Amino acid sequence: MTIGSELKSGKFTIYAQWAAILSVLFLIIFSITNFISVLPFAIFAWVEAFFMIWLEIPLLTVCCPGGPKIDAFQKFFQNTLFRSILYAVFAVIIWLSILMSATSLIVAAISLSFTCIFYFISVVRREELSRSGVTGGQGVAAGARTMV
Numbered sequence: 001m002t003i004g005s006e007l008k009s010g011k012f013t014i015y016a017q018w019a020a021i022l023s024v025l026f027l028i029i030f031s032i033t034n035f036i037s038v039l040p041f042a043i044f045a046w047v048e049a050f051f052m053i054w055l056e057i058p059l060l061t062v063c064c065p066g067g068p069k070i071d072a073f074q075k076f077f078q079n080t081l082f083r084s085i086l087y088a089v090f091a092v093i094i095w096l097s098i099l100m101s102a103t104s105l106i107v108a109a110i111s112l113s114f115t116c117i118f119y120f121i122s123v124v125r126r127e128e129l130s131r132s133g134v135t136g137g138q139g140v141a142a143g144a145r146t147m148v
Contacts, residue, residue, distance in 0.1 A: 013080060013130050016118035020056045020087070023115055024049045026108035027094075034103040041097035041105060048090045048112075055083070058131050078129055084119035091116055 031045035054060060054070075055077055077083050091112035097105050
């Protein structure tokens, strides 16, 4: 699938995945630019970005397999409701940085909020978690299982 066909698919889990990938970029970029002004939240942003990369890009789980605890963590978040809650918590943490100082991290907070909303809509529509083919999608996970 191409990115265009994925965006036309109407699957909110794919929209959420792309919003999460944008959020990762925003978290990394804006935490660097605001490192001095909101240090604790910049550190939280890096931690959130790490977790989000691990959750949203299936290709990484093939390249860097984890232990049983990491696998259990990923299986727990295969449920879109739990992902929606996780991204809501991430968004709230970054929104709280605005109380400390109004910075460009608000862009990351907005994109995290959209990610949470997209996952919540997929919960309401009872969509199964589907991944973008561009980031490794379902085929990579299936291929990795046959190699092991």
